[in-house]
Amino acid sequence: MSGISDVRLTLYAPELYKSQKATGHINAPEGLSLWRLFQHRRRTRLALLGLTDDQLRDIGLSLEQARHEGLKPFWRG
Template identity: 70%
Template sequence: MSGISDVRLTLYAGELVREQDGSSRISAPEGLGMWGLFQHRLASRRALLKLTDEQLKDIGLSSEQARREGLKPFWRE
């Protein structure tokens, strides 16, 4: 395996552990109010739905994972 693959696996393993703990959080810019957070989620989820399979592969997501996250309502974490 290359170094990049090792790093990606390490990061992904950490995400899996956080999901199991229920502590998985998507970071948003600090200082946003409730409506700013909602707007940030909406914009980032729309952008996620527009990514190509190649772009999703670059960030380590499957198209199913991206679709699931992208279709979440903006008020859900």
């Protein structure tokens, strides 16, 4: 991650956290902090982009669906 991304994330994290709190839930397993949630999303989305066609078929996703989810920014649920 670049320094600029780190700074933006640091500046916007409270705003992101407030917006998620306003909806009544954070899409995270119990006990997972917001930063760990972001890290988890980033890691799993990158892994999703690396799957082969056969692997995607096994989990019931098309290439388009995998790309749509995999290219989402990590701060979006």
